[in-house]
Amino acid sequence: MALDVGDRRIGVAVTDPLGLTVQGRPTLRRTTLDEDVRRIRELVEADDVREVVVGYPRRMDGTPSRQTEKTEVFVRGLEASLAVPVVRWDERLTSFAAEQHLEEIGLDWRKRRKHVDELAATLILEDYLSRGS
Secondary structure, eight states: OEEEEOSSEEEEEEEOTTSOOEEEEEEEEOOOHHHHHHHHHHHHHHTTOSOEEEEEOOOTTSOOOHHHHHHHHHHHHHHHHOSSOEEEEEOTTHHHHHHHHHHHTTOOHHHHHHHHHHHHHHHHHHHHHHTTO
């Protein structure tokens, strides 16, 4: 499973048991850290997930940003709650690539906003799987 964690939404993507295909799941609206972690834990258990990959934001030069700090708090909450490994994965330009792709296929900004987090999570998971992890 991959997560694209933002301030308001969490994009979710999962793979089949063999790791061959990636499917986006409905985007989760953020509430509280505890509630967000609880919902992720339910998804992990329901889908028999063996590893959670979290998009880890960094500036283009590789240094941490304010969003990196926020994501780290979320990751620590997951690590404390889940019985599976949680992997931090460099997500630089993932949301940008998702936005560009949705624009290229002709979606207006309202529809792009609805799907960008899900697609970003899908791209994170595809990248992770393609690197042989």
